[in-house]
Amino acid sequence: MTNLNMFSLEGRTALITGANTGLGQGISVAYAKAGANVIGVARRSCQETAEKIAAFDGSFKEIIADLSDTSVIPQIVEEAEKAFGRVDILVNNAGIIKRCDAADVTEEDWDAVININEKMVFFLCQAFAKGWLADQKGGKIINIASMLSYQGGIRVPAYTSSKSAIMGLTRELANEWARHNINVNAIAPGYMETNNTQNLRSDEQRSEEILSRIPAGRWGTPEDIAGAAIFLASDAAAYVHGFTLAVDGGWLAR
Numbered sequence: 001m002t003n004l005n006m007f008s009l010e011g012r013t014a015l016i017t018g019a020n021t022g023l024g025q026g027i028s029v030a031y032a033k034a035g036a037n038v039i040g041v042a043r044r045s046c047q048e049t050a051e052k053i054a055a056f057d058g059s060f061k062e063i064i065a066d067l068s069d070t071s072v073i074p075q076i077v078e079e080a081e082k083a084f085g086r087v088d089i090l091v092n093n094a095g096i097i098k099r100c101d102a103a104d105v106t107e108e109d110w111d112a113v114i115n116i117n118e119k120m121v122f123f124l125c126q127a128f129a130k131g132w133l134a135d136q137k138g139g140k141i142i143n144i145a146s147m148l149s150y151q152g153g154i155r156v157p158a159y160t161s162s163k164s165a166i167m168g169l170t171r172e173l174a175n176e177w178a179r180h181n182i183n184v185n186a187i188a189p190g191y192m193e194t195n196n197t198q199n200l201r202s203d204e205q206r207s208e209e210i211l212s213r214i215p216a217g218r219w220g221t222p223e224d225i226a227g228a229a230i231f232l233a234s235d236a237a238a239y240v241h242g243f244t245l246a247v248d249g250g251w252l253a254r
């Protein structure tokens with residue numbers, strides 16, 4: 001019989017960026033339920049997430065940091081280690097999207113998206129992997145990619161660039177670190193009900209176009225990400241490296 005303990009995160013510590021809302025909140029709650037100590041990094045309070053986790057006596061600590069600038073990384077690492085000791089799992093979830101015709105995108109908006117969605121992801125991976133490479137005890141990285149890691153999208157050139165980069169970066173880091181027992185993978189969510197898609201969902205025509213193309217016939221929810229996120233963070237995924245797993249209600253199969 002299969003030992004389902006391989007999916008347990010008991011005794012592990014997971015750090016999740018953008019843990020105050022949306023998918024980051026969903027992953028935080030799921031990890032705490034799976035037994036992990038959860039550290040939520042966000043630029044504003046994670047109170048709602050903390051309350052959801054406290055409801056089942058889970059373990060949660062927040063770190064307030066603005067992820068638009070890499071200078072915050074040493075503080076994040078220090079506070080995380082002070083809270084729970086070694087961080088075993090890193091989930092790079094925080095991200096932004098700016099919708100605008102390609103012809104009108106400003107350099108400021110381009111930099112803002114690339115800084116959070118791509119540059120910060122790499123340097124957080126580097127910061128935690130340095131410790132894992134030094135102690136040789138392994139680690140798990142889960143980057144949050146997108147359907148726009150696979151597709152072009154429209155009116156989101158910086159976002160598509162950043163999310164396509166995430167799929168490539170996930171492969172690159174896996175090639176370097178797999179032999180050190182560090183699993184680097186990504187999850188590509190489909191169209192999920194979060195702040196990220198608020199504008200799309202409130203545009204009746206776009207919303208209908210999207211919905212009619214999702215084989216599952218509904219938008220995804222933060223809870224839909226839980227299974228894939230737990231799997232990739234767990235021992236069950238020990239030999240899974242460099243892969244971007246779509247959780248998309250079948251969108252890419254269309």
Ligand code: NAP
Nearest residue numbers: 018022023043066067068093094095146191192194195196
């Ligand atoms: P969301 O509700 O907008 O969450 C984004 C998270 O990133 C929030 O916690 C946000 O904090 C945080 N964040 C943004 N800028 C930050 C900064 N400078 N410093 C610290 N935190 C910052 O949307 P979501 O859907 O859950 O997005 C989570 C991830 O999934 C993103 O990487 C997104 O691109 C990706 N994704 C989402 C979908 C979807 O359909 N929803 C699909 C594919 C991929 P605030 O709440 O303070 O803004």
